[in-house]
Amino acid sequence: MAKVKAIAEFVILRDKEKCISCQVCARVCSNDGHWRDPDTGEVLSESSRCVGCHFCETLCPTSALIIARTPSQPKANAHWSPRSLTDVTKQAETGGVLLTGMGNDRSFPIYFDHLLLNASQVTNPSIDPLREPMELRTYLGSRPDRWIRHPPQGPSALASVNPPPIPLETPIMFSAMSYGSISLNACKALAMAACEAGTLWNTGEGGLHQDLYPFGKNLIVQVASGRFGVHQEYLNAGAAIEIKIGQGAKPGIGGHLPGEKVTEPISKTRMIPEGTDALSPAPHHDIYSIEDLRQLIFALKEATRYRKPVGVKIAAVHNVAPISSGIVRAGADFLVIDGLRGGTGAAPTVIRDHVGIPIELAVAVVDQRLREEGIRHRASLIAAGGFRSSADVIKAIALGADAVYIGTAALVAMGCHICQRCYTGKCNWGIATQDPYLTKRLNPHIGARRLVNLLRAWSLEIKEMLGGMGINAIESLRGNREQLRAVGLSEVDLRILGVKPAGEAW
Amino acid sequence: MKRIFIREEFCINCRLCEVYCIVQNSKTRNILKAYKGEYPKPQPRVRVEEKGHLSFALQCRHCEDAPCLEACLTGAMGRDPSTDAVLCDEERCVGCWMCIMVCPFGVIRRNREGRRVISKCNLCQGEIIPVCVKNCPNEAIVYEEER
Numbered sequence: 257m258a259k260v261k262a263i264a265e266f267v268i269l270r271d272k273e274k275c276i277s278c279q280v281c282a283r284v285c286s287n288d289g290h291w292r293d294p295d296t297g298e299v300l301s302e303s304s305r306c307v308g309c310h311f312c313e314t315l316c317p318t319s320a321l322i323i324a325r326t327p328s329q330p331k332a333n334a335h336w337s338p339r340s341l342t343d344v345t346k347q348a349e350t351g352g353v354l355l356t357g358m359g360n361d362r363s364f365p366i367y368f369d370h371l372l373l374n375a376s377q378v379t380n381p382s383i384d385p386l387r388e389p390m391e392l393r394t395y396l397g398s399r400p401d402r403w404i405r406h407p408p409q410g411p412s413a414l415a416s417v418n419p420p421p422i423p424l425e426t427p428i429m430f431s432a433m434s435y436g437s438i439s440l441n442a443c444k445a446l447a448m449a450a451c452e453a454g455t456l457w458n459t460g461e462g463g464l465h466q467d468l469y470p471f472g473k474n475l476i477v478q479v480a481s482g483r484f485g486v487h488q489e490y491l492n493a494g495a496a497i498e499i500k501i502g503q504g505a506k507p508g509i510g511g512h513l514p515g516e517k518v519t520e521p522i523s524k525t526r527m528i529p530e531g532t533d534a535l536s537p538a539p540h541h542d543i544y545s546i547e548d549l550r551q552l553i554f555a556l557k558e559a560t561r562y563r564k565p566v567g568v569k570i571a572a573v574h575n576v577a578p579i580s581s582g583i584v585r586a587g588a589d590f591l592v593i594d595g596l597r598g599g600t601g602a603a604p605t606v607i608r609d610h611v612g613i614p615i616e617l618a619v620a621v622v623d624q625r626l627r628e629e630g631i632r633h634r635a636s637l638i639a640a641g642g643f644r645s646s647a648d649v650i651k652a653i654a655l656g657a658d659a660v661y662i663g664t665a666a667l668v669a670m671g672c673h674i675c676q677r678c679y680t681g682k683c684n685w686g687i688a689t690q691d692p693y694l695t696k697r698l699n700p701h702i703g704a705r706r707l708v709n710l711l712r713a714w715s716l717e718i719k720e721m722l723g724g725m726g727i728n729a730i731e732s733l734r735g736n737r738e739q740l741r742a743v744g745l746s747e748v749d750l751r752i753l754g755v756k757p758a759g760e761a762w
Numbered sequence: 763m764k765r766i767f768i769r770e771e772f773c774i775n776c777r778l779c780e781v782y783c784i785v786q787n788s789k790t791r792n793i794l795k796a797y798k799g800e801y802p803k804p805q806p807r808v809r810v811e812e813k814g815h816l817s818f819a820l821q822c823r824h825c826e827d828a829p830c831l832e833a834c835l836t837g838a839m840g841r842d843p844s845t846d847a848v849l850c851d852e853e854r855c856v857g858c859w860m861c862i863m864v865c866p867f868g869v870i871r872r873n874r875e876g877r878r879v880i881s882k883c884n885l886c887q888g889e890i891i892p893v894c895v896k897n898c899p900n901e902a903i904v905y906e907e908e909r
Contacts, residue, residue: 276797278781284774315899317781318793686774692815699772699900 268301274320281312286682309675311684354605357678359597367616374739376726385719391729397421397565398589399633425454426715431661434460437601439695445703447471453711463525482536484526496565504598504641507571511536550586565589572618577625590636597642602679615641623656646717656735669710670703763846770818773902779894780806807883821883830861847885855879
């Protein structure tokens with residue numbers, strides 16, 4: 257085999273003055289990037305093995321290590337970027353589909369960064385959330401068409417036959433990440449944090465490990481095309497059920513957990529033989545229409561005696577608004593839209609980078625469509641895919657979402673540095689791996705503490721921003737696009753977002 | 763009394779505890795000087811034991827019923843009344859190594875830094891939290907009240 261010709265992405269800079277040869281880096285790197293030379297006692301590094309996860313840099317007690325992007329630059333070319341060159345070189349060497357992890361990292365427009373929030377001045381008072389009550393609680397689930405039924409005979413009664421909606425103490429939930437794609441410790445951290453913060457976590461399609469059943473009160477169980485780990489007890493273990501049709505990182509693509517990762521506990525949880533590939537088909541083979549989806553929704557409702565909301569998750573694609581309308585009419589109690597920036601444990605790079613539409617536009621058009629059709633109350637709308645801050649969350653809610661899912665941000669809170677190598681199973685941070693040497697690196701108690709801190713911090717910021725607008729409840733902001741103004745967007749963008757340009761008054 | 767507890771399920775075998783123990787027991791307490799300028803190099807009082815993917819940091823357990831206290835010929839080994847830590851008075855230690863012989867955990871070692879005395883964890887006298895606990899990146903050793 258000829259020498260690999262792709263240029264290394266990172267360079268490991270070791271400050272010899274500071275390096276004390278303690279070998280911490282050599283012990284922790286799962287890619288064998290560092291080692292101790294037995295002859296000289298020096299610790300050496302090989303840059304070509306570095307994936308840029310920064311674990312060694314974080315642990316180095318003398319800050320002797322810096323992981324930098326390689327200064328090696330091919331000849332400047334506005335059309336052929338170093339990335340295109342590397343990709344073509346890699347494919348010429350391997351003949352395979354390029355894989356990647358996490359969300360789309362290309363420079364498509366980020367509409368959140370073109371939207372600005374309002375604040376109260378003189379004519380309406382702003383609210384200080386430290387002195388006055390501020391409500392972040394929101395409810396997930398369908399609302400009845402009519403609240404009161406007036407029968408011809410007898411007294412009026414509550415009309416609701418809907419499953420009771422689920423209260424969320426903050427409109428931020430943890431998105432679906434399966435046990436298998438992430439470690440059990442990572443699942444535990446998410447579960448503990450969701451329970452403490454009064455929000456929901458999601459099993460993904462990996463089933464529910466026995467140890468996690470106690471966290472069911474704050475859980476959404478997922479039913480996806482592979483139907484892994486789905487049984488009566490599982491469906492009833494959580495607060496809600498989510499049918500996964502698509503994922504923002506890879507719309508139209510199934511999933512593939514390689515057999516090496518299907519260890520004994522995962523095989524038990526997923527109900528598949530140990531060591532076999534867990535293949536999720538691209539479509540649900542029993543869903544080829546809205547009518548088929550309705551059958552599955554009601555099959556799941558039957559299985560849970562109509563006590564749990566059933567939702568549907570789709571990727572944001574071109575036809576997202578009519579599809580959403582169909583899903584709501586099919587009986588979904590909540591609808592999840594996963595945008596272009598949504599993450600994944602493994603996806604073909606070309607799919608992740610080029611399929612789907614931005615979540616900002618998708619949420620706006622779906623909310624608008626459901627309102628126009630008078631069915632917005634029938635389902636909660638959850639936005640997902642690349643939420644980086646509380647500002648993104650509040651803007652999505654102003655565009656029409658009830659709540660948002662965070663996945664990448666949650667992983668970052670647990671240590672992830674978005675090196676995009678989840679698919680290798682060698683995650684140094686102990687998140688996207690099943691290797692017993694690596695999974696113990698994520699202490700779920702530390703992970704949960706950091707996640708709760710993140711939710712607390714974002715919630716406080718959301719309260720501050722709401723107060724500034726003179727609004728005292730998050731539900732009053734939902735779809736309130738007057739609180740948004742756009743800068744640097746075209747007329748078409750403004751029309752689709754339903755937002756006025758900055759400078760235009762009410 | 764507070765004790766150091768081991769949570770071996772979270773030990774990642776990075777051995778930062780050893781690094782910081784060395785610094786704490788060095789003359790300068792400066793990491794670069796301790797490693798590059800002090801001879802003989804200070805030795806760690808905590809050691810990470812490792813087998814397969816199981817590892818944990820082990821230091822003196824400061825046993826309630828400490829055999830080293832009874833084995834000590836000169837009375838150098840004593841218990842600190844304020845912290846209940848088992849400490850060695852190096853002025854009185856004669857280097858007979860009896861404590862090393864009787865220690866059930868093998869956490870007492872010969873001091874190779876100077877005089878013929880023993881070397882063991884002193885719970886970082888003067889520090890609120892022992893440095894190994896403070897610097898463990900994964901809380902695999904914790905300093906807590908006994909339950």
